[in-house]
């Protein structure tokens with residue numbers, strides 16, 4: 001994938017090196033400390049010194065050039081998704097509201113709770129942010145055997161796909177049904193959500209190529225390979241040695257590839273109703 005020298009998105013919160021949750025916890029603790037003090041207590045009773053600086057532990061040490069390259073790459077891909085979705089929304093007479101990308105190390109606080117890198121990249125509809133620990137891209141290459149820049153781009157585009165679902169009201173609709181469904185039925189809906197995000201990633205690849213001509217030979221194959229490698233059937237086989245279809249929340253490898261490809265080949269968001277499809 002050709003990406004160097006292109007615009008990097010400014011919608012990025014770089015929390016790398018900050019230990020997770022300390023910002024919120026720190027401020028919260030100090031506010032409690034101040035309240036306690038105002039109410040006549042001695043803050044040191046509850047182990048707080050309101051004059052102490054915020055305890056944010058920042059890991060010192062320079063970042064490797066490889067990691068900086070991954071960060072730049074992610075910002076360029078995010079900018080690409082802004083350009084493509086901005087245009088698609090405009091074509092439909094609407095304005096695209098851009099999501100933020102949070103880069104973190106190991107663990108962080110999100111609008112969806114406390115998250116660790118073990119979760120993998122995710123989108124939080126509550127705060128409309130995509131969360132990525134860049135070490136996931138090493139996992140993608142080494143653990144999931146899905147190397148290639150375009151495989152990483154696909155992962156980011158998939159998360160942005162969830163943001164599109166948020167903007168289109170799909171998240172809310174699925175959430176409304178949650179209470180009335182058994183876990184098995186709800187899992188089926190979750191699979192449809194995931195497959196639609198794959199479809200949107202494919203639509204993005206199509207439109208980005210038309211706008212910027214960035215694909216190199218093998219790129220689409222590397223995205224399909226990633227879709228294949230991180231399907232739930234594969235992941236479950238790797239972790240448990242067997243497959244439990246009811247617990248699928250992302251779809252099988254075959255389904256993920258099918259929907260990414262459909263998006264990529266058509267570039268037409270209207271064809272992405274995974275909910276009404278048997279696939």
Ligand SMILES: [Zn+2]
Pocket residue numbers: 158159162194197
């Ligand atoms: Zn997803």
